[in-house]
Amino acid sequence: MDMFEQAHQEASAPLAWRMRPRRLDDYIGQPALVGPGKPLRRMVEAGQVRSMILWGPPGVGKTTLAEILAAASDARLEHLSAVMAGVKDIREVVAGAKAAQAHNRTTVLFLDEIHRLNKSQQDALLPHVESGLLTLIGATTENPSFEVNSALLSRARVHVLKALDEAALVTVMQRALSDSEHGLGQRRIAVSDETLAILARAAAGDARRALGLLETACDFTVTEGAQERLPQEGLTDVIGHTASAFDKQGDYYYDLLSAIHKSVRSSRPDAALLYMARFIQGGGDPLDVVRRLSAIASEDVGNADPRALPLVIAAWDAYLRLGDYEGQRAIAHAIIHLAVAPKSNAIDRAWKSAQQFAASQPRLEVPTYLRNAPTKLMESLGHGDGYRYAHSEPHGYPAGHAHDCWPDEVPAQQFYAPTGHGHEERFARIMAWRAELDAAADEPDQR
Known part of the structure; x- marks a missing residue:
């Protein structure tokens, strides 16, 4: 591929891909891992990477960190997805690593969605991680202690990445707006802080989503003299229904149910309603909430308020009879009652x-x-x-x-x-x- 073709390919790539940091100093977020003196910063400075699993939600930079770490250690970087790759693909990576080892070069294997690694894949991979032929960087959105083979897990340190906060996402978008080489800087688009804050909230901690929303929004700019302006009033059509869907078997799904339960137990109705709203907006089944409330009624309220369990069952029945829209209100009714009720276990x-x-x-x-x-x-x-x-x-x-x-x-x-x-x-x-x-x-x- 010549330089012209490469430049054209990059220009047509999504903004999130073009703005991926190449150096750790350009990386935004995760100060507990990449800040001064922190584990991944020290690896980059030492030019040596160890096997690890990066556990965090989508769009927080797991792949980017793997690429930065591999580059800092001058290692070959191989990408595999546990969903798509089979044992044959792992064997090919191993063969390439052995060839590189003969030339005194190490190999880093970035294994995306490592929580989906099956037993045969793990068996094929484990001895080469043990021997040091492969340095493994796994990425997962799920709790690795539940999903990853204990033998493999014991050979890789788990680093937890957090969803980016609003300020970090705004910084990510501001950088994209000012970057003339990879971003939107040549267009000189004026965007207010409030508009960026709205986009950041819609992105829900995901930098990739924030840049995707920004790129789409910038298709609707208005020209004012020599400058473009992104009007805030046009964001509704861009954002639409911004609730991030989640894997219904994943940690976040159960974390939200747990948050509802513990908020009710702690007699905090407002917090319980917030987590219920987020759960339903993310695609959760309201009946999963009412099932949990049925357990709460006996486990945490009990005979301190004997009306609690019948009321939850009535809310369950109301949801089935009224349908989703009105039925959600009946479940909210039950949540408030349980949260306010006296508690007894x-x-x-x-x-x-x-x-x-x-x-x-x-x-x-x-x-x-x-x-x-x-x-x-x-x-x-x-x-x-x-x-x-x-x-x-x-x-x-x-x-x-x-x-x-x-x-x-x-x-x-x-x-x-x-x-x-x-x-x-x-x-x-x-x-x-x-x-x-x-x-x-x-x-x-x-x-």
Whole structure:
């Protein structure tokens, strides 16, 4: 390819590709990794790169960092995608690395979407990373501790990259507007700070998306004398529905559900609504939210507000009956109720304690008086004898420990201990009153 063809190809490439930094000093964001004295900065300064996995959301510069690190160490850089590449492709990279090694040159393998690497690919790659033939730089948007083979993971340090904040994205776009060689500088486009801020917010932390939005927006500039101007009022058509869709099996999906849950548990209705809105705007299923709320109703509210669970189920039913638009409001109704309601995890603690205790009593037997007696034989064996029908008892309660319904020869336990929060405070009073009735009923037995 001659210089003219190369220049033409670059000019027709997307702005995000043309503006990719070539040096670490031009890299924007990730100060914890590339700032003075930080790990990747020290690698570049030493001219030596180690195997690593770069974990972060799209558009934060994972590929760019790999290219900068490889160039700084004068290494050959091979690109593979775990989605597209097979074992054959890895073997070809290995063969090329061996040939380069014979000429005293190292090879860096940049493996995109490393979380999608299957077992055979990992088996083919692992010995060459172990031997040092290949320096691996993996990139992933998913938690590598869940997706990457532990043997491979142990040989690569994980570096976490963060979504770019609004100020960083504005800087990225300002640089593109002023760069005459690779960017839009020759057009001398005037763009207000507020317009750039709107584009940055729409990009949601993704530099590639920010530059894509800027490039599209600049197709709608107006000419004013010798200068072009990007009008803010035209951004709506450019941005459209700007919510970034996310992988419904990915970390962000579950992080948002977790944020909804923890905001409700912390009695923060506004935060819970925010995360619900972001979840739905990103393509999440509102029914996944209401399923989580069903768990919250028992786990975190419980008997402190016994209305919580029926209300969530009603919201679920309303969503199915009303459809998505009106149904979302019903789910928001449930979120607000759960967040504002008094909290108790007494049910959750009681259930876990009961499960653990039952597991420790493998020979647990049901007392004879509680057993069913559907046949004459069972009646002759005493099943049901001594059972006291609660509705025939004073106060509707069969008082006394002789009828505590607890298994014989099993130490008594109390699993459910109500808190003093909300309606559960009334439960505590009822249980204390019944304990007094038990004590009174047991007195004749003690004399």
